[in-house]
Amino acid sequence: MPDPGDLDLADVPGERLTTEAYRRDFRLRDGEVTGRNSWKLERRQQFEEGHSPSWDAFLRGDWQEALRLHGEKRDRWERIAREDRARGSVFHRVRVVEEPLTPYLQWELHALRVQGESGSPVRVVSAEKVRPLEAARPLPEVVTLGGRVLYEVRYTQAGLLDGAVRHTEPGLVARWERFVAGLYEDGEDIASYVDRRVASLPAPRLTTG
Incomplete structure (x- = not known):
C-alpha cells in the first residue's frame, strides 16, 4: 500500500480543464498512445449520467429497458477493444464498490459488465481496500493515459462531470499508474462480481426528496 501523501493531489499544481477541453484533450492524447496501457480508477458511488438512453430508462423506472440498452453497446465496446489491441494499448478500469450498492452503482455495474465481456477489462475492489488511504479525503477519480498524463476528473456535488485537472509530472503519473x-x-x-453480488438483486429504485 503506498503512502497516502504519494497519491495526494489536493495541493499538486496542474492545469484546470473545462469539460469540453478535457474531452478534447483526452481524445487527442488517448489516440496517440501506443504500446502502453492506460488505467482508470472510479471511487465515487453516485454520478449523474447525461446523454444516456439507458440512464434515462432507469430514471423512468424501466429497469429491463435500461439493461437492454446496456447490451446494445456491446458492438461499440468490442470495436474499441479491437482498436486498443491493435495499438498495443489496453484501457483497464478499476471500480471501487461499497455495499449496499447505491442505485446508480447497481446500474453502472451492469454497464461495466458489458464493457468487460467485450474486451475492455474491468475489475472490482471493495472500499475497504482503499480506506486506509482516505483518512484526509476520499480518493479522487483518476485516469492515466500511456504513462504520460494523469487526469484528476472533477464532478459537481450532484455528480455531473465538471472537467478535470491535467498533470504531466512523470513521477506523479508513474505512482498513480502503479497504484491503480x-x-x-x-x-x-x-x-x-456481478454474477455473485449484483445479478440477483431486485431492480433499484431512486428516491426523491
Whole structure:
C-alpha cells in the first residue's frame, strides 16, 4: 500500500480543464498512445449520467429497458477493444464498490459488465481496500493515459462531470499508474462480481426528496 501523501493531489499544481477541453484533450492524447496501457480508477458511488438512453430508462423506472440498452453497446465496446489491441494499448478500469450498492452503482455495474465481456477489462475492489488511504479525503477519480498524463476528473456535488485537472509530472503519473495497476491485480473480474453480488438483486429504485 503506498503512502497516502504519494497519491495526494489536493495541493499538486496542474492545469484546470473545462469539460469540453478535457474531452478534447483526452481524445487527442488517448489516440496517440501506443504500446502502453492506460488505467482508470472510479471511487465515487453516485454520478449523474447525461446523454444516456439507458440512464434515462432507469430514471423512468424501466429497469429491463435500461439493461437492454446496456447490451446494445456491446458492438461499440468490442470495436474499441479491437482498436486498443491493435495499438498495443489496453484501457483497464478499476471500480471501487461499497455495499449496499447505491442505485446508480447497481446500474453502472451492469454497464461495466458489458464493457468487460467485450474486451475492455474491468475489475472490482471493495472500499475497504482503499480506506486506509482516505483518512484526509476520499480518493479522487483518476485516469492515466500511456504513462504520460494523469487526469484528476472533477464532478459537481450532484455528480455531473465538471472537467478535470491535467498533470504531466512523470513521477506523479508513474505512482498513480502503479497504484491503480496494483488494485487491478488484486481485484475481482467484473463478470464474476456481478454474477455473485449484483445479478440477483431486485431492480433499484431512486428516491426523491
